[in-house]
Amino acid sequence: MKSDGASKLKSVLAGGGFAVTAECGPPRGANAEIIHRKGEWLKSCVDAVNVTDNQTAVVRMSSLAACLHLLELGIEPVMQMVTRDRNRIALQSDIIGAYSLGIRNMLCLSGDHQSLGSQPEASNVFDIDSVNLVHAVRVMRDEGKDMSGFALNGAPEMFIGAAENPFADPLSYRVVRLAKKIAAGVDFIQTQCVYDLPRFREWMRMAREEGLTEKVYILAGITPLKSAKMAQFMATKVAGMDVPEAVIKRMAGVTGPKAVEEGLKIAIETIAELRAIPGVRGIHIMAIEAEERVPDLVKAAGLMPRPMK
Amino acid sequence: MIVAKQKPIAEIKEMLRPYQKVLILGCGTCVKTCFAGGEDEAATLGAALRLAFGQESKSIETEELTVERQCEDAFIQEAAQAVARNEAVLSLACGAGVQAMARRFAKSVLLPGVNTTFIGVLEKPGLFTEECSGCGDCDLDTFGGICPVTRCSKRLMNGPCGGSKNGKCEVSPDIDCAWQLIIDRLTALGLQGNLKRYIPAKDWRPSLAGGPRRLLREDHVI
Ligand code: SF4
Ligand code: SF4
Numbered sequence: 279m280k281s282d283g284a285s286k287l288k289s290v291l292a293g294g295g296f297a298v299t300a301e302c303g304p305p306r307g308a309n310a311e312i313i314h315r316k317g318e319w320l321k322s323c324v325d326a327v328n329v330t331d332n333q334t335a336v337v338r339m340s341s342l343a344a345c346l347h348l349l350e351l352g353i354e355p356v357m358q359m360v361t362r363d364r365n366r367i368a369l370q371s372d373i374i375g376a377y378s379l380g381i382r383n384m385l386c387l388s389g390d391h392q393s394l395g396s397q398p399e400a401s402n403v404f405d406i407d408s409v410n411l412v413h414a415v416r417v418m419r420d421e422g423k424d425m426s427g428f429a430l431n432g433a434p435e436m437f438i439g440a441a442e443n444p445f446a447d448p449l450s451y452r453v454v455r456l457a458k459k460i461a462a463g464v465d466f467i468q469t470q471c472v473y474d475l476p477r478f479r480e481w482m483r484m485a486r487e488e489g490l491t492e493k494v495y496i497l498a499g500i501t502p503l504k505s506a507k508m509a510q511f512m513a514t515k516v517a518g519m520d521v522p523e524a525v526i527k528r529m530a531g532v533t534g535p536k537a538v539e540e541g542l543k544i545a546i547e548t549i550a551e552l553r554a555i556p557g558v559r560g561i562h563i564m565a566i567e568a569e570e571r572v573p574d575l576v577k578a579a580g581l582m583p584r585p586m587k
Numbered sequence: 588m589i590v591a592k593q594k595p596i597a598e599i600k601e602m603l604r605p606y607q608k609v610l611i612l613g614c615g616t617c618v619k620t621c622f623a624g625g626e627d628e629a630a631t632l633g634a635a636l637r638l639a640f641g642q643e644s645k646s647i648e649t650e651e652l653t654v655e656r657q658c659e660d661a662f663i664q665e666a667a668q669a670v671a672r673n674e675a676v677l678s679l680a681c682g683a684g685v686q687a688m689a690r691r692f693a694k695s696v697l698l699p700g701v702n703t704t705f706i707g708v709l710e711k712p713g714l715f716t717e718e719c720s721g722c723g724d725c726d727l728d729t730f731g732g733i734c735p736v737t738r739c740s741k742r743l744m745n746g747p748c749g750g751s752k753n754g755k756c757e758v759s760p761d762i763d764c765a766w767q768l769i770i771d772r773l774t775a776l777g778l779q780g781n782l783k784r785y786i787p788a789k790d791w792r793p794s795l796a797g798g799p800r801r802l803l804r805e806d807h808v809i
Contacts, residue, residue, distance in 0.1 A: 450770075
């Protein structure tokens with residue numbers, strides 16, 4: 279089932295399609311069933327599935343292994359890689375290994391700091407940063423060389439992604455950093471979850487003004503809220519998240535299953551708004567342990583069947 | 588300066604338990620400035636230990652002495668006789684001081700009385716902050732005098748991560764985001780151009796990654 283060709287995500291985007299990707303968190307254990315289950319939910323409704331890399335600094339099944347499980351189900355994975363846990367030698371070797379196994383997309387991240395995770399006593403690595411990682415993958419792909427300049431026997435032809443957070447500070451610098459990532463070689467960007475549309479629009483406007491939306495595919499992040507509590511938690515406890523008061527209030531007005539529905543409604547409305555913003559080339563759904571709801575969301579947002587123009 | 592913090596009395600007590608006669612050796616420079624191991628601290632610690640052991644009817648003799656710098660042999664020499672008179676030395680110097688002592692006094696037990704914490708500055712009375720990791724290749728010129736190696740929790744060299752909020756680091760609201768500081772300062776200096784520069788993967792060889800470092804000044808070798 280290994281894909282021998284190029285990235286399908288790339289072809290959807292290059293073909294002018296509105297891409298849909300979703301995130302899948304691997305289990306905190308060796309039970310591959312969970313990956314299979316999530317994969318089945320996501321299979322028909324997205325173009326590619328991101329597999330997180332020890333997300334929130336919590337030990338999980340490795341991104342590489344979980345990507346392979348998805349490949350076996352015929353799903354195209356986007357392997358996420360953080361620089362927190364591996365030095366440049368391990369990162370490069372995993373990239374080469376991943377490509378040899380059929381992985382065609384990767385997302386370069388620095389990763390949440392381990393002090394926010396379940397093992398704050400761990401030593402971090404941060405040998406290189408996410409921009410360096412983007413650059414390294416680009417050179418591996420386009421020049422066939424590793425970071426030492428050694429000519430690789432087989433270049434990993436990755437479609438290279440990175441994350442951006444339009445809601446982190448300072449706003450003025452977020453676009454400079456995006457430009458830096460583009461110069462380093464990034465092909466696509468997946469953003470932090472969008473709740474604050476005005477700020478997101480402002481960031482997109484700045485990116486367009488710099489001509490950046492011509493150079494990179496931007497996929498806007500979506501996380502359906504499940505409850506007012508979750509909205510509150512995201513607003514206060516999650517690094518780099520921005521949930522406006524109005525959204526929290528809206529969620530507070532409903533409870534139980536109604537809240538879940540309200541969360542979906544907000545997500546659907548947000549997707550409609552995002553599709554109207556020039557330069558937004560797709561969405562990236564981070565359902566956080568609610569992957570079973572993604573098919574309904576994609577359908578309700580009018581983005582089925584996949585892929586679409 | 589090197590910033591250090593005295594170890595908890597209980598931990599020191601357990602280290603000293605096997606000995607009757609102990610030299611508490613203060614260091615008169617960095618650790619003195621951060622109230623961890625100068626003359627005053629050596630005296631107070633001696634009294635506290637005698638009292639603590641006294642309560643469990645164990646007698647211990649302590650002698651207190653402070654030299655200017657335990658990381659320098661010329662000053663270490665001043666402690667030679669006191670070291671010889673005692674069974675063990677509780678050094679209140681930083682780790683370098685303790686090791687310099689261990690190097691000089693081959694037959695003496697050397698025990699650390701402080702936890703060596705970081706290279707930092709006195710930001711305001713009572714507050715010491717880490718500023719430098721001694722990475723061996725200083726890039727403060729690029730970053731407007733604010734070190735991302737040390738002060739960015741993720742050692743990011745190409746701008747802030749997505750966790751920066753209201754000028755604070757994602758790790759804690761008590762930590763300034765180094766990148767916010769760098770951006771503000773470079774902007775104020777009219778050096779925004781630096782922010783656009785791609786900083787390649789850092790060469791860590793001059794740093795810890797290269798094994799123990801040495802600095803040889805040929806011109807000073809005798
Ligand atoms: S760049 Fe290196 S030497 Fe300079 S302040 Fe930072 S850690 Fe210290
Ligand atoms: S919030 Fe700022 S200081 Fe903290 S890790 Fe991110 S960039 Fe570094």
